[in-house]
Amino acid sequence: MTGTPALEQHPSNPFVDGVVRRSDMVAAGHSNYSLATRCRPGGPWQPILPGILLLANSPPNRRQRLKAAVLYARNEAVITGSEALREHDLILTDTTEVSILIPDNRRLSARGYVRVERTSRMPKPVILNGLPFAPPHRAAVDAARHSRDPTDQRMLLFSPVHAGLCSLDDIRTELKACSQRGTAALRPLLDESATPVLTSTVHQGWAKRVINQAPVPNPEWNVPVYNGSGKPLGVADAWWDEVALAWDFDNQRDDGADRREERFTKAGLVLVRTSLPELRGNPEDVVRELTLGFLHAASRPRPKVQAHR
Known part of the structure; x- marks a missing residue:
């Protein structure tokens, strides 16, 4: 022909x-x-x-390499690891290897640039640009398991958490359930003693993603605020000093947070409170609330408060 x-x-x-x-x-x-x-x-x-x-x-090109890997692995194949993280816009590094997950009842050899891993825990794929990719938490753990560099391991493991695409619990659950190969160095990264600091950093990462979408200036983070007499009012998770706007997103609805809200309000601050589920799962509404809060704060005389960094 x-x-x-x-x-x-x-x-x-x-x-x-x-x-x-x-x-x-x-x-x-x-x-x-x-x-x-x-x-x-x-x-x-x-x-x-x-x-x-x-x-x-x-x-x-990259798209052709990924499609070729999926066609080679055939039914139920899912792209995971670094290439999946890249497709989720979490890392920019181009890799020479494509990791593919297939069901454990199949036999397929790694060939060329394709790494094949059989698993009894096939993830539900996320279809991006017509190709099947592992969800962020699975891709992160799979990528980190195959790295030997501690800095890269931490970056790969926590990149979707910092981006607000999954939680620490998602990573922790995946680590417990996944293949034990390559996980010994990863488990200490989730040591409970480091969790509070890391969790705060993660929440701030989610907040920064929202700020990048909002038509407001960049704030300062974790700022102690005082009234005109120098009496402490509390710490604002994010603070716009020029308009005295505080954003509270890292605290549960409890007595301490409620008392801080009362002090902020009495001092004339504008406070926007956002729950963590809203911060992570409903960024459009949070952007709208922050924008309205900033406009409201800018439209009234600035109260006599001060922030100490």
């Missing part, structure tokens, strides 16, 4: 990215001889993985 079937140009068919299974090409009308001829050195096409062809003679 001569010429390239027009199928590969149509976005609704499996040839759209220029990465196809050899069997699909045969089904589309190519003979084995035609495929072998086109995939010779210097030819217009090339094999990229066993049974997978790239319909170009240039190096594959």
Whole structure:
């Protein structure tokens, strides 16, 4: 058969990215001889993985490499590890390896740049740009398990937590349930003694993601606030000194938080209170509340309060 079937140009068919299974090409009308001829050195096409062809003679781009890995692993395959974290916009580092999860009742060898891991705990994939990726907490643990650098391990493990895409409990649960290979160095990172400090940092990470979406200036963080006489009123999780606006997001609704709210209000501060579930799961409403709070604070005379850093 001569010429390239027009199928590969149509976005609704499996040839759209220029990465196809050899069997699909045969089904589309190519003979084995035609495929072998086109995939010779210097030819217009090339094999990229066993049974997978790239319909170009240039190096594959990232999208083509990922699609080829999924086609090679076939049914139920899920991309995990660093490439999944990158797709979730958590890391920018380009990697040479693609980690693929497959059910443990299947047999498939690692080939080329594809690392294959069999698991009895297949995650429900998150479909991004048409490809299946592990959810952030699973991808983070899988990536960290295969790293040997402590700095990279910490960055990989906690990147989705700092970004507000999962909780520390999600990471902790995944570590307990996952394969034990490569986890010995990770478990101390979740030592209970470090959890309060890390948790506060994580909550601030969620808050910073919200601030990046809000039309307000960047605040200062964890600022002690005092009234005009120098009496302490409490610590604002975020503070806009020019308008005396406080944002409280790192405290549960308890007596201490309520008393701080009362002191702030009596001193004339504008206070926006956001629950942690709202902060993590409803950023659009939080952006709206912060914007309205800032406008309200800017429209009234600034009270005589002071902040000590």
